[in-house]
Amino acid sequence: MCGIVAYVGNRQATPLLLEGLKRLEYRGYDSAGLAVMTPDGLKIARSVGRVSVLETMVENMDAADGTLGLAHTRWATHGAPTEYNAHPHTGMTRSGHRVAVVHNGTIENYATLKKYLTEKGQVFDSETDTEVLAKLICELYQGDLEKAVQAALREVNGTYGIAAICENEPHTLVCARKGAPLIIGVADKSYVVASDAAAIISHTSQVISLDDHQVAKLCAGPEDRLGDGGPWSVQFKTTTIDNIPVTQEVTRLDFELEQIELSGFKHFMHKEIFEQPDALRNCLRGRLDHRDCRVVLGGLSRYSRELVRAKRFILTAQGTAYHAGLIGEYLLEDLAKIPARCEYASEFRYRNPIIEPDTVAIAISQSGETADPLAALREARDRGALAIGAVNAVGSTIARETDAGVYLHVGPEIGVASTKAFLGQVTVLTLITLYIGKRRFLSDEVVRTYLRELERLPNYAERVLEQFDSIGKATERCVDRDNWLFLGRGYNYPTALEGALKLKEISYIHAEGMPAAEMKHGPIALIDKGMPVVFVAPQGSQYDKVMINIEEIRARGGRVLAVATEGDQAISNYADEVFYIPSVPEPLQPILSVIPLQILAYHAALLRGHDVDKPRNLAKSVTVE
Numbered sequence: 375m376c377g378i379v380a381y382v383g384n385r386q387a388t389p390l391l392l393e394g395l396k397r398l399e400y401r402g403y404d405s406a407g408l409a410v411m412t413p414d415g416l417k418i419a420r421s422v423g424r425v426s427v428l429e430t431m432v433e434n435m436d437a438a439d440g441t442l443g444l445a446h447t448r449w450a451t452h453g454a455p456t457e458y459n460a461h462p463h464t465g466m467t468r469s470g471h472r473v474a475v476v477h478n479g480t481i482e483n484y485a486t487l488k489k490y491l492t493e494k495g496q497v498f499d500s501e502t503d504t505e506v507l508a509k510l511i512c513e514l515y516q517g518d519l520e521k522a523v524q525a526a527l528r529e530v531n532g533t534y535g536i537a538a539i540c541e542n543e544p545h546t547l548v549c550a551r552k553g554a555p556l557i558i559g560v561a562d563k564s565y566v567v568a569s570d571a572a573a574i575i576s577h578t579s580q581v582i583s584l585d586d587h588q589v590a591k592l593c594a595g596p597e598d599r600l601g602d603g604g605p606w607s608v609q610f611k612t613t614t615i616d617n618i619p620v621t622q623e624v625t626r627l628d629f630e631l632e633q634i635e636l637s638g639f640k641h642f643m644h645k646e647i648f649e650q651p652d653a654l655r656n657c658l659r660g661r662l663d664h665r666d667c668r669v670v671l672g673g674l675s676r677y678s679r680e681l682v683r684a685k686r687f688i689l690t691a692q693g694t695a696y697h698a699g700l701i702g703e704y705l706l707e708d709l710a711k712i713p714a715r716c717e718y719a720s721e722f723r724y725r726n727p728i729i730e731p732d733t734v735a736i737a738i739s740q741s742g743e744t745a746d747p748l749a750a751l752r753e754a755r756d757r758g759a760l761a762i763g764a765v766n767a768v769g770s771t772i773a774r775e776t777d778a779g780v781y782l783h784v785g786p787e788i789g790v791a792s793t794k795a796f797l798g799q800v801t802v803l804t805l806i807t808l809y810i811g812k813r814r815f816l817s818d819e820v821v822r823t824y825l826r827e828l829e830r831l832p833n834y835a836e837r838v839l840e841q842f843d844s845i846g847k848a849t850e851r852c853v854d855r856d857n858w859l860f861l862g863r864g865y866n867y868p869t870a871l872e873g874a875l876k877l878k879e880i881s882y883i884h885a886e887g888m889p890a891a892e893m894k895h896g897p898i899a900l901i902d903k904g905m906p907v908v909f910v911a912p913q914g915s916q917y918d919k920v921m922i923n924i925e926e927i928r929a930r931g932g933r934v935l936a937v938a939t940e941g942d943q944a945i946s947n948y949a950d951e952v953f954y955i956p957s958v959p960e961p962l963q964p965i966l967s968v969i970p971l972q973i974l975a976y977h978a979a980l981l982r983g984h985d986v987d988k989p990r991n992l993a994k995s996v997t998v999e
């Protein structure tokens with residue numbers, strides 16, 4: 375979704391802002407822009423399309439020199455993706471100085487504010503809510519940008535991560551957040567502000583994460599201006615929007631620059647698919663205690679009693695994380711014997727849910743910033759649930775708002791199509807299940823088996839990846855078909871959903887996932903000669919029933935692709951293409967059986983000529999409703 379980069383320091387801002395925007399491209403956007411404070415005032419460039427278009431525009435602009443600036447990638451919400459709707463948006467103060475603002479989030483009362491500002495004589499150039507904010511800041515400006523931003527934000531309902539600069543204060547950057555992430559990188563003689571750490575890590579790993587309703591004033595300039603010694607000095611101050619001073623801790627980012635670079639891979643999705651064995655190793659590291667036959671989850675230890683006596687679990691997420699949550703539902707009921715339901719966070723938060731005593735709510739999210747799981751978690755917690763997070767991004771909003779949690783530790787995921795995060799999510803939910811199950815009634819013998827099998831998963835994942843090319847060949851044979859079905863039963867049903875989501879989001883092929891038995895209740899009417907139907911069919915309790923379903927598809931001419939257990943030669947008599955995974959207990963199968971489906975989707979997208987890492991209309995992190 376939208377991205378923010380802003381800079382104040384002793385270096386030229388323009389190249390730095392463009393580099394930051396490129397690092398945010400993976401999040402999805404449709405237009406981009408930047409503003410730089412030059413000796414002649416603000417210079418602004420905005421364009422539709424890729425950051426490279428903006429870059430060319432800036433190259434052709436005269437003198438965009440300056441050490442203060444802000445930039446943005448926009449994913450349209452209010453108004454079409456046009457140049458005039460792209461950020462930064464500007465306004466003019468009564469003193470005749472321009473203010474430029476970039477904003478992520480949505481201003482819910484923008485129509486009321488726009489009416490008020492229009493009556494005051496302000497004229498609007500765009501259809502955006504952000505321009506309203508920019509003009510409001512100007513209206514309230516009395517020589518101090520920080521105060522004007524605070525005052526404006528007190529009038530605003532909605533969510534925001536913003537950065538603002540004013541021609542009257544050429545060394546000052548003001549930023550603020552509520553419900554949209556904003557991080558301040560503290561570098562030598564400069565500050566880099568961004569909505570995503572990916573735009574900061576090449577400059578510094580020292581960061582400050584703003585909390586909701588907080589405003590930061592960042593100044594960097596020559597000593598004679600700031601008057602506190604040295605040729606160049608920096609100043610930093612955080613307050614609330616009510617101007618109450620707050621102290622913010624400087625923390626360290628938990629990843630390195632190379633983790634967010636392609637490192638020889640063609641796409642991030644390609645890289646991340648191949649990172650999965652190591653992602654699993656990192657996710658499991660230090661958590662499997664074979665000696666005492668238990669799972670160690672330090673992040674849950676304070677609440678272990680509440681977790682063990684919980685009467686119900688609610689898992690809530692969106693997209694791929696929702697599919698992981700569905701597997702969590704099966705795991706908790708099957709192994710820990712606790713009633714569990716996974717719900718779309720977007721539905722849960724608005725359906726006035728009943729939260730009984732001793733309920734635990736788990737929000738599952740790679741980014742930890744997705745709007746709906748965050749709101750669902752707040753809703754559940756306000757109604758008395760214990761709030762747990764299963765999150766990848768360390769220090770993200772969901773991670774910070776939960777009572778306790780377990781990080782995925784799979785490393786930054788840049789590819790819009792989630793891959794390694796899914797493995798991390800399912801693994802973490804398995805660990806949580808064993809953590810609780812062991813304290814309830816799971817025998818040591820059962821727990822020991824799972825610990826042993828979990829330990830083997832990274833090597834098993836490597837084995838599955840060896841089929842990368844052969845899965846590509848199989849994909850080639852049916853990639854021309856526009857409708858696909860993905861079927862599975864039990865633990866493999868959510869995997870079927872995930873396989874369908876992967877295929878549709880990057881190859882734009884229409885795909886549906888469903889329980890294999892559901893097919894007979896309508897969708898079977900779709901089957902005609904050559905229609906690809908992917909069965910997630912490793913050996914397990916429902917294997918024979920799945921085989922019957924495969925027969926039913928074959929009888930109608932469908933083309934069967936199957937994910938099966940190594941050694942299952944029989945299935946090749948029924949399926950046109952078979953992808954194998956090593957034999958593991960049923961509850962662990964999704965961690966492996968999803969990998970061939972990710973590879974299939976990847977190849978399908980390439981074969982159809984699509985940009986795998988920048989699928990149309992999609993954003994990596996959906997931070998608005």
Ligand code: M6R
Binds near residue numbers: 692694791792876
């Ligand atoms: O960051 P989150 O895990 O909360 O994101 C949830 C979904 O938006 C995400 O999984 C989405 O469905 C992916 N594009 C799927 O590949």
